[in-house]
Amino acid sequence: MTQQVIGPAGGSEESGPEGRAVWCEYAWLGAEGIGAAVRVGVDAEGCVSSVLPGVPAQEGDVVLHGVVFPAAANAHSHAFHRALRGRTHDRGGTFWTWRETMYAAAGALTPELYEELATAVYAEMVAAGFTSVAEFHYVHHLADGTPYGEGTGGPHAMELALARAAVRAGIRLTVLDTCYLAGGFGQPLEDGQRRFSDGTAERWLERLGALRATVAALYPEHLVSVGAALHSVRAVPERDLAVIARHLPEGLPLHIHLSEQPAENEDCLAATGLTPTGLLHRHGLVHERLSAVHATHVTGQDIGLLGNARAGVVLCPTTEADLADGLGPAGPFRLAGATLALGTDQHAVVDPWLEMRALEHGERLRTGTRGHFDPETLLDIASSGGARAQGRRGAGIRPGSVADLMAVDPHTTRTAGSTREQLAYTATAQDVRAVVVGGVLAARDGVHAALGEPAALLAAAIARLDAAVRDRTHRSAADTPTREHH
Template sequence: MNGGAVLARHALLPDGWARDVAIAWNGDGVITAVGATAADAGAAAAAAVGLVIPGMVNLHSHAFQRAMAGQAETAGEGEDSFWTWRELMYRFAGRITPAQLEAVAAQLFVDCLRHGYTSVCEFHYLHRAADGAAYARPAEMAERVAQAARETGIGLTMLPVLYSHGGFGAQPLGPRQRRFQSDVGAVLGMVEALDRLRDGQFEVGAAPHSLRAASMAQIGELAAALPPGRPIHIHIAEQQLEVDACLAHSGQRPLAWLLERQGLDARWCLVHATHLDEAELAALAASGAVAGLCPSTEANLGDGLFALAPYLAAGGRFGIGSDSHVGHSPVEELRWLEYGQRLRQQRRNIAVSPVQRHVGDLLWQAALAGGAQASGRPVGALAVGRRADFLVLDDEHPNLAGAPADEVLGRLLFAGNDNLVRDVLVGGRRVIQDGRHAGQAAIAARYRAALAQLRERSP
């Protein structure tokens, strides 16, 4: 792949908006220069564009759940919750085949790219066949997701999941969890098998599913055995019932227990972290780890609201993910994040700081930084040495037409529901042009066929 360059009328750089910015990248998709002209950027010529912002990282994804989005919105006989939704998810997870997973993941990744995500972190726990037997290639299902990422052009961090127990105290897995079963050796085997795919577009880390699905000893063993610098993600404190169960088992709240027994650093991403007390919130902020917030899924499941304002005040880092994929847009996640805080506190403009009073700018830049850290990849900024992953916004749309640069992200996040992403480049390759992916029709056809097959197999 040859390098390239663009000349942006306005571009969002790490220290804020700049006018007339040339961005050049090499054949490996890495930004080599950022300057005022094509010559300054070391490029012979640059294509003129309007508004350019870095592409967002989706730091938490369960790709297979894209195919069940919207199918769990009918009330049961009793009171519905995350735990009743989980039973529906288990039934769905029990049916999907490797080929269907690849089709579903490809559709998801096109959805994500079209709306402004240029990277995804896949929290992958569909390891085994429907009967619980291991595949001939134990990383078969992960490889299918990786292939979907290659086809669509999105960057991917694959996180094979450690899932050994059905509850605190090493409870046995239930029948519906047999596809998820793995131990530390199995996860490390998948990491080794996937390492051959590592390049600028693909990284491999690992993920203990949760404190209820992996023992503290297993978590420590896995973290110590991973190659240095690889990302580690874990679900934590998503539901109050989980907090109560952890207290009953350990005498401590989940994050406090994890901090005491393992410690945290910048490699870690704590997904959801919804139900933290003040001490846990401050400790997470001080650790350098990232809080992985998924507001659309957390709202859909009735999880609760993360305490964003005190976390930001303590210097905490966060990123966003679409998790169960009831939404596919970073705009939706960041809007939900801010609006949830406004409803909670009954005031406006929560995500600000003494040096950044524009809510949209703080949310986008902070989520970029946290997402890049959680992905373990050099993304998240228009800067030398980072991947050339960026969005060209539709500056002719009424919501952005004539917008001063410092209003662009506020309008993007809080004005209407039209998709304002026109073009998307990932590693310098244009994967979305005028709102469409080149393979969109064929990928959608395969997705529809996979859904039809899954419906036929539905009990």
Template sequence: MDAIHDAALLWTPDGWQADAGLAVADGRFGPLRRGEPTGSGGWLLPGIPNLHSHAFQRAMAGLAERQTDVRDSFWTWRETMYRIAARFDPDSLQAVAAQLYAEMLEAGYTTVCEFHYLHHASDGRPYADPAAMSQALIAAARETGIRLTLLPVLYMTGGFDGRPLSERQRRFGHDLDGFLRLVQDLRGQEDATLRVGVAFHSLRAVPPQALAAALAALPAGIPLHIHIAEQIGEVQDCLALRDARPVEWLLANAPVDARWTLVHATHLTAEETAGIARSGATVAICPTTEANLGDGLFPLRDYLDAGGAWGIGSDSHVSVSPVEELRWLEYGQRLHTRHRNIAVGAAGGSVGQTLLRGPLASATQATGQAPGALAPGLAADWIELDRQAPAFAGARPEDVVDRWLFAGNRPLVREVHVAGRRVVAEGRHRDAEAIASRYREAVQTLLAD
């Protein structure tokens, strides 16, 4: 076991610990020890888990910002997304995902949950290797060094009424047997930084009988993610055809527990909010995407009061920054309530520290891996803040996290380590230039007329 870093400040669930030593063996932390009290070490925090990603959408960020309808919404944005999605193949997906994952690492994300439904060729036919698109994502993660929880998506119908997938959706679809084979094959590739879970695209895309059959067939303990209650239209359709709201229906008809991550869950009643918290499930909140799509605001204060587990995701990647996700999670609440400092404990305290603790506390159950804390036996993933940055001038331990999250837009992550290996130094990914070159070529081809 070798000492890796002397930390001037090291983040723990109880706050900062001064002069701590960080040791690593086989990609995991060993016991913490007393560091040299020189004050010259870094300010070290656990890496941030990104609980929701559609990697291919990085290539369309900024391309859906022209009005196509006076009632532009998620549903009109989806038309642009379908056009871009139809152009991807395994090579372009790997190039785009690698650029995205390098950007995530530079921003301080060290784990990504990839909600992956771009399975087949654009005409809906499987590739010779049915897992070719999944393999592209795995290759991108291994190339960049990010920890990956791959979530192949079950996508079967085009609406709550059971309509067939449209022509543009056919490349997303599986029958249940084919989907379970894909999951089994991918699980055979798991290693120290790769886990495979399952995503159900949404209640509108997975009929009740298929959901029950999939849950009965899947291994116990596998991470389960689902889009839910993102849009008012989705809630209205579910009420009309199932006589229940989406979260209400899910809680009543599925064994929702700590294995589950409910993505968005934006439109909730008080009973649904409390029900998710009681279930032990995690909510993946994606503030920049939810703002970009006009989804709505998650009821954060009520959910915190109920003791619910939550994390963040960058989803469509209009922003690739945990700082911006956490900042706008708080700012959205301030705009809605017209008050300040919403995300705090019952006794008050630091908004930044409350916001940091949420994603770290839910990291293990949502990812199926072991990130989230600088503690013995857990994944040796950490970030080092740039303590020389002007934003930190005169910083005290109690305000470091607040300054990181609320003191401007200059990147403040200096180094990033995953499984004990340094992947970012001086704010740059180790292979940033080569990855960016392939990304530019891929996107130019994807967007060519």
């Protein structure tokens, strides 16, 4: 199966704001089911202006074969974790040994290395069907904790490296600038955590404000925007939570890693007498703009607090399985009123279809029954849920939605025989034949339209980061004896 752009080469990019359209052999129209021969009009802002089923393609249309769905929104990413894929399983490993390897990679990142790696990772995401990403970003400063400044790329060197990467890959980016101040309850930062920290909540808020102004001056909001994150209740002392609750700007998305591991809950209870959710609630931080990431080990009361507040819950099923986190109560969260979203987090897998499936499978394994999330709900979680977590307008095949689409081939080895309605239970990213961002073709058959093969980009970027990690290890080994003399 092939997609073609009818008309002059690159016509889709060059066609005027009035005439752009995407023609879909079949299109998922949500509650209305699947329509045939659907022509989706796209306005100058890249949003859907019209949806006409049962019409032929016109010259200049981007033509998509297969079944076209709203593209997915990735609600939780740490782009550099992609460099750890397939490397952290020696002798089994635990969450905490995985974290050691992750810190070695974090320590070696420079703005230049991160831009290259993130470009590759975002290209991989786009080819897989993600057209927006919430980047939970905490590698802010130089390795010793000194802020970047004159001569080292300016105070937002790392954040702007991510923005450039996203623009090159054509993915919509929400930089969740993350507050990270402590190594645990009552614990100072470890050496590997120094570059994550601004010292105090006040200084983090100040840098966040400056970053928002810088990004707003450089990029349109539909392409790059800034939100906020607290790394976890482990990493933000209660005194600072109170400051943030008072001074965080209105309307900003706020994300936090919440109750991913039982150890965090035990430490939080010992230090504050509350669960992590209870602690956030005490400071008025459980609200509609909050996205609780993982929320794996939660109490019934936690579920009630998050649900009543209509907060978001971002599940990362393939990561949670890879790290042996456990199974979060996805079904109860939804029943309680929380809005679910999906993230690829550490990128052991970058595949919206596998995350959707893992969500339903997790619920089946947890409860011993089938049929918790039907395909329509899964697609809504993967697309609208993720957009809401980023404070973005969602993708969809209805007027007013963002014209971000992915076309799935229903005749591959994996999908042959599936009904078009049940592709959410059989398709993978390998069956995504084309991805469209704002009505423009962004990837086809796994190859990025502007950047080429993501595999080549990833291999080159990971090799460069590996070399930097080795270099840094050698240098610190050489430093050690000197230090012992003092």
